[in-house]
Amino acid sequence: MVFFKKSVSPSLLAEHEQILSLFKGCDVNNDGKLSKDEVKAGFRRLQSRFPGFRTQRAFKVADKNGDGFISEAELDELVDYVLDCYEGSRKREKKMVFFFNKRTETKHKDLPPKEDYDELVKLFKRCDVNNDGRLSWEEVKAGFRRLHSRFPVYRTHRAFQMADQNHDGYINVGDELDKLVTYVLECYPGTIKLRLI
Known part of the structure; x- marks a missing residue:
């Protein structure tokens, strides 16, 4: 169990x-x-x-x-x-890896619209409430909540694994935000505008 x-x-x-x-x-x-x-x-x-x-x-x-x-x-x-x-x-892990690899292959064929990318950049920059040029765990989680994520804690954890390259506990707006936005676009392909309503 x-x-x-x-x-x-x-x-x-x-x-x-x-x-x-x-x-x-x-x-x-x-x-x-x-x-x-x-x-x-x-x-x-x-x-x-x-x-x-x-x-x-x-x-x-x-x-x-x-x-x-x-x-x-x-x-x-x-x-x-x-x-x-x-x-x-x-046992389920192998099936899931296969499923996510397939999903990634199909996603690369259809690149997300530039407007979605730009909207997400603006969203996460607005989440930087103390304007220090980096996003804390809570600020990234707030971004996922604004996107109406069903699992904001899990999404935040995965986002830090993907984007926090220097492992300082923050996502720098200057050089790491692109990886965060790319991860979000992979999580919600084609639904960004609906999620931001």
């Missing part, structure tokens, strides 16, 4: 390093270990249906010394637990 929403791509979860960096990013106080709240936040980012339950199970599996924290040495156990939760999704 899988306790996560179907909207999360198995290809995202198949990558050990991506999950590892996601949980490391949840260490908000930078003490090198994860509390229960920080692990729960990680499961929420993965859009777990039951983040509290998953957190309890993760601590039983990964917290080897029983101190109530998951240290850096125990992180691999946590990641393995997350991957085990998705073991049933492995």
Whole structure:
């Protein structure tokens, strides 16, 4: 039984390093270990249906010394637990990779209109509320909400994987915005104008 929403791509979860960096990013106080709240936040980012339950199970599996924290040495156990939760999704992964490759092939034949690209650039520039020339996680998520995304957290996570090339936690408007807009156009081919109404 899988306790996560179907909207999360198995290809995202198949990558050990991506999950590892996601949980490391949840260490908000930078003490090198994860509390229960920080692990729960990680499961929420993965859009777990039951983040509290998953957190309890993760601590039983990964917290080897029983101190109530998951240290850096125990992180691999946590990641393995997350991957085990998705073991049933492995067979579907090949089908999805094939499907998305097919979709990409057809998309390259029909290039999106320049107006859609320009509208998205304007949209995300407007989301830069503090005008610092870079988009934070919350600002990108606000952009996906304006586009009426059904899964803004997941879309934001994928957008940062695609566009944040220097891994500084921001998408620079100058040199990384193009990759963000390209990703959005791939997510919503031909529907940008309808989504911006």
